[in-house]
Each structure stands twice: as structure tokens, then as C-alpha cells.
Amino acid sequence: MSLRIEHLKLQLAGVSLQVTWSFDQPVTGLYAPSGSGKTTLLEIIAGLRKPDAGVIYLAGKKLDDVSQRIHLPPNKRHMGYVPQDLALFPHLNASQNLHYGVQPADDFQSEWLEKIIHTLELSPLLHRNSQKLSGGEKQRLALGRALLTRPKLLILDEPLSSLDERLKNRIIQYLIRIRNEFHIPMIYVSHHKDEHHLLCDELLTIEDGLLKPHPIN
Amino acid sequence: MTNGEMLQTIWLTLWSSALAVLLIFPATVCLAWLMARKQWPGKTLVDTLVSLPLVLPPVATGLVLLKMLGRRGPLGGWLYHNWGFEIAFTSKAVVIALGIMSFPLLVRSLRTAFEEVPVRLEGIARTLGHGPAYVFFTVSLPLAKRGIIAGIALAFARAMGEFGATIMVAGMIAGETNTLSLSIYQLVQTGHDQDAIKLLAVSVMIAFMALAISNKLSNRKARP
Numbered sequence: 328m329s330l331r332i333e334h335l336k337l338q339l340a341g342v343s344l345q346v347t348w349s350f351d352q353p354v355t356g357l358y359a360p361s362g363s364g365k366t367t368l369l370e371i372i373a374g375l376r377k378p379d380a381g382v383i384y385l386a387g388k389k390l391d392d393v394s395q396r397i398h399l400p401p402n403k404r405h406m407g408y409v410p411q412d413l414a415l416f417p418h419l420n421a422s423q424n425l426h427y428g429v430q431p432a433d434d435f436q437s438e439w440l441e442k443i444i445h446t447l448e449l450s451p452l453l454h455r456n457s458q459k460l461s462g463g464e465k466q467r468l469a470l471g472r473a474l475l476t477r478p479k480l481l482i483l484d485e486p487l488s489s490l491d492e493r494l495k496n497r498i499i500q501y502l503i504r505i506r507n508e509f510h511i512p513m514i515y516v517s518h519h520k521d522e523h524h525l526l527c528d529e530l531l532t533i534e535d536g537l538l539k540p541h542p543i544n
Numbered sequence: 545m546t547n548g549e550m551l552q553t554i555w556l557t558l559w560s561s562a563l564a565v566l567l568i569f570p571a572t573v574c575l576a577w578l579m580a581r582k583q584w585p586g587k588t589l590v591d592t593l594v595s596l597p598l599v600l601p602p603v604a605t606g607l608v609l610l611k612m613l614g615r616r617g618p619l620g621g622w623l624y625h626n627w628g629f630e631i632a633f634t635s636k637a638v639v640i641a642l643g644i645m646s647f648p649l650l651v652r653s654l655r656t657a658f659e660e661v662p663v664r665l666e667g668i669a670r671t672l673g674h675g676p677a678y679v680f681f682t683v684s685l686p687l688a689k690r691g692i693i694a695g696i697a698l699a700f701a702r703a704m705g706e707f708g709a710t711i712m713v714a715g716m717i718a719g720e721t722n723t724l725s726l727s728i729y730q731l732v733q734t735g736h737d738q739d740a741i742k743l744l745a746v747s748v749m750i751a752f753m754a755l756a757i758s759n760k761l762s763n764r765k766a767r768p
Contacts, residue, residue: 375667401670414668418686427682428672476673 330480330512332538335371335381342367343536346381350514354506356527357516358541363533365516366411369482372514373408374401386479407473407511411485413465415457421468422453428476440475446504447471463494467501474509481505481513487522495522502526545731545739549718554746557723560635561703564642565696568650573692576654577680581663597709598648606712609641613713637714638721642703650699657691658684694761701754704747 330350337344342364359365370376372383374390377398383391385406390399401408415424444450447467452460460468466486473481483502487495499522506513506526515526523530523543532541578584579591597605613620613631623629631637661684669679685692707725714721716730724747731740 370667373667373671375671400675401667402673402675404671405673406671408668408671410664410668412664414662414664416665416669416683416687427669428674472672 329384329386330372330514331384332372333382333384335383336379337364337367337371337376338379339364339367344368344533344538345536346538348531348538350512352528353510354513354515354527354529356523356530356543357514357532358518358520358523358530359533361518364536365533366484368533368538369408369484369514369516372480373406373482374399374404375408405476405479407476407478407481409469409473409481409483409486411488413469413486415465415469415472417458419457420453421449421455421457421460424457424468425449425453425472425475427472439477442508443471443474446508447474447501461494462490463498466490466494466498470501470505474505474511478511481511483513484516485518486515487517487519499525545727545736550739550743550746552719553722553724553727553743556635556638556719556721557704557725558750560638560723561642561646561700564639564703565646565650565699567639568643568647568699569696572647572650572654576651577658577684579651579655580658594651595648597645602645602706602708603712605644606641606709609637609644609709609713613637613640632713633715633717633721635714635720638710638723641709641713642706642723645706645709646699646703649702650695653695653698654688654692657688657695660691661687690761694758697754697758697761701751701758704751704754 332346332348332350335344335346341362344364344367346368357365357368367376371378371391378391378393380393381391382389382393385404389397390404391397416427419427444453447470449467449471452464452468457465457468470483470486486502487498490498502515503526505511513526515523517523520530520543527543530541530543531538533539575590575594579587610632611617615621615624615630615632617632620631623631631640665687666679666683669683670676674682704723705725706723707729710721710723711726711729716722716726722730724743728740728743728747731737731743
């Protein structure tokens with residue numbers, strides 16, 4: 328992964344972040360207590376929130392540079408972001424949700440779509456109401472929707488937190504397939520070290536607002 | 545009052561109210577969205593100015609309109625002298641008065657409707673590669689739809705019942721500017737109470753239907 332964050336600072340009510348880190352591993356896990364600023368950091372990386380200071384690069388391209396007033400909007404960052412609540416569009420069916428990120432001008436390859444549908448086993452879901460899908464089905468749909476845009480970085484914010492153990496084990500197999508078959512770098516946030524152990528190449532934590540390495544085992 | 549005159553009054557009120565809401569709709573959508581989603585200098589001032597017709601006596605708003613749109617007013621005078629276009633005391637003045645009086649109500653309803661759309665969904669839509677305009681038309685607007693229709697029904701009902709501003713800027717010209725509320729007033733003044741009660745019944749019926757639609761959609765919107 329080639330995400331680099333330099334001297335990033337953000338001060339919000341209850342959250343204070345100071346981050347300098349180069350994300351070099353294919354999958355980076357983030358493990359930190361609630362309220363430590365994990366989601367805030369992910370929102371900054373995805374462009375949904377502006378930092379107070381700092382610079383962010385992805386694949387050598389500058390996404391944010393506060394001192395130079397550079398802030399690339401979320402739609403130009405090529406990042407897939409799957410939040411904890413999945414944020415499926417309630418007025419769209421499963422197929423419309425999946426295809427939402429497809430640009431009319433894209434040189435869209437059906438092979439990519441088929442690979443996603445096949446890998447995440449989405450075929451049986453496509454004509455259903457997105458709000459009537461089960462937790463695991465919604466999870467796969469949100470993952471597929473983010474993957475379909477061919478992101479340069481996939482951000483997963485506690486994607487399994489609302490699932491029971493059986494479903495968790497099933498979805499984690501899909502995530503492992505994404506890691507192995509799609510080769511898209513990921514930032515994976517979870518409170519569960521066993522998930523990090525299965526998926527991640529490095530693990531980070533946030534302590535007193537600072538991003539630090541954390542033992543993965 | 546003949547049945548034909550009554551129908552003419554009802555028809556004038558219905559189309560004037562509908563046209564007024566239709567004309568203010570694009571501006572109210574833009575303003576409501578800006579109020580709901582953006583921070584900008586002068587926001588409080590604009591909010592206060594837009595809300596003024598809600599709290600000012602309607603005849604005062606009507607007087608402002610008359611001074612602006614009358615033949616000797618800055619806008620009305622310019623239109624009259626350059627284009628021969630007359631607004632005050634015509635059906636155009638009725639539509640403008642109804643629009644101005646409904647404007648703050650519609651802005652407030654639409655603002656609430658947009659505020660109820662989760663910002664998170666709009667943000668995720670942006671990360672999926674779409675610009676703000678596309679996200680507005682494919683996420684914000686569809687999700688605010690019920691609130692928007694409820695707001696339109698409420699604004700329409702408000703326009704239907706408008707009296708003070710309309711009488712000031714449009715006068716009471718039978719068949720031209722006499723809306724339901726103006727006609728009711730005129731009929732009572734001239735001792736035709738029976739006819740006034742008939743128009744009252746029509747007013748109540750239309751206003752009840754518009755409010756029922758608005759409330760039904762608002763209640764459905766409020767459900768989890």
C-alpha cells in the first residue's frame with residue numbers, strides 16, 4: 328500500500344489526533360478503543376473530513392495538504408469506504424446499490440463486475456430490496472459496491488461488528504478472498520484481534536491521539 | 545353570486561396557489577439545501593429575512609410588495625415604462641403575493657426534509673465517485689421526497705388561505721384577483737352570508753385535503 332500521512336493533526340470535541348505513518352503493507356489493521364478517533368481518521372483519509380494540518384499521499388498523489396489548501400474531494404480519491412453501518416441506500420434495490428459507483432463514462436469491464444458478483448456470491452441478492460437483506464448479505468453488498476469502483480484503497484470500518492460469530496466467520500472468508508484475489512490494499516478496523524490475525528499484515532493502534540504499531544499476535 | 549362565479553373563484557385560487565408554489569419551488573429547494581448542509585457567511589441574516597413574512601402582518605408584506613410592484617414602484621415602474629407590463633392589481637400580483645407568503649413555510653419544510661437525510665449516505669455516495677450534483681439528485685432528493693411533498697402540500701394550503709398581502713397588492717377585482725378568502729370577505733361585507741358559507745366550505749375542504757396529505761407524509765416520514 329502506498330498511503331502516506333505526514334504530520335496530520337485534528338482537534339475535535341473529545342478527539343485529538345496526531346498521525347505520521349507510511350502504510351506499506353497490503354492490509355493494515357487498526358485496533359483501538361471506542362472514542363479514540365479511528366473513524367475520524369478513516370473519514371479524513373476518505374476525504375469526508377478535513378484535517379487541521381498535515382499532508383496525505385496515495386500512490387504518490389497528494390490528496391490533502393492543509394498548508395497549500397489542497398483537499399481532493401471524496402469522489403476523486405479512488406477509495407472504497409465501507410462504514411460500520413454499511414450505508415446502503417434505502418431507496419435503491421440491491422442491484423442499484425451495487426452499481427451506484429459505476430460511472431457512465433467508465434471503460435467498464437463486465438469481467439470485473441462478474442468477478443465481484445462471483446467472489447461475494449451476490450447473484451441471488453441482486454433483485455431484492457436492499458433493506459430486507461440479512462446482516463451478512465448487506466455486508467457483502469456494501470463490499471461489492473465499494474469494490475466495483477476499482478478503488479486504490481479499501482477502507483473497512485468495523486465491518487463485522489454487527490454480525491454473529493457464524494456470519495463473521497463466513498464474511499471473513501470473503502475478505503480473505505478479496506485480499507488474495509483483488510490485490511487491493513486495505514485498512515481494516517476492528518476490536519477483535521483474531522480478525523486482524525487472519526487478515527492483516529501489520530497492526531496499528533491509537534494511543535493518546537498518536538498512531539502506533541501494535542503486536543498482531 | 546352565481547355558480548359560475550363561484551367556480552371561477554375556486555379555479556382562480558387553485559391555479560394561483562399551484563403556480564405560486566411551482567414558481568418558488570426551485571429557489572426554495574436551493575435555499576433549503578444550503579441552509580441544511582452548508583455553513584456560509586450571512587446564513588442567519590438570510591434565514592431571518594426569508595422568515596420575515598411568517599411573522600410580519602401579511603398586510604405589511606403586501607404593502608412592501610405594492611410599493612415595489614406598483615406603477616410608481618422601482619420594479620413595477622421599470623416593467624411598466626419599458627415593457628408596458630403591469631403587475632399590481634392583476635392576477636400576476638396574486639401569484640406573487642401567494643408565492644412570497646408561502647416561501648418561508650416551504651423553505652422551512654424542505655430544510656427539515658434535507659436535514660433528515662443522513663449526511664453519511666451523501667458522503668458514501670461521494671466516495672463512490674460521484675460529484676455533489678449527482679449525489680443531490682440521486683440520494684438527497686429521493687430520500688427527502690416525502691418531506692418535500694409534505695412541504696409542497698403545506699405551502700399550497702398556506703397560499704390558498706392567503707388574504708392580507710393579496711388584498712394589498714392585488715385588490716378585490718372579481719374574476720381577476722378575487723381568491724376564495726378575498727371573496728368570502730367581500731360577500732360577508734355585502735351581506736351575502738349564504739354564499740360566503742358555501743365558499744368557506746370549499747376552502748375548508750381543500751385546505752383539509754392539503755393538510756391531510758402533508759400530515760400523512762410527515763408521519764410516515766417520522767417512522768423508523
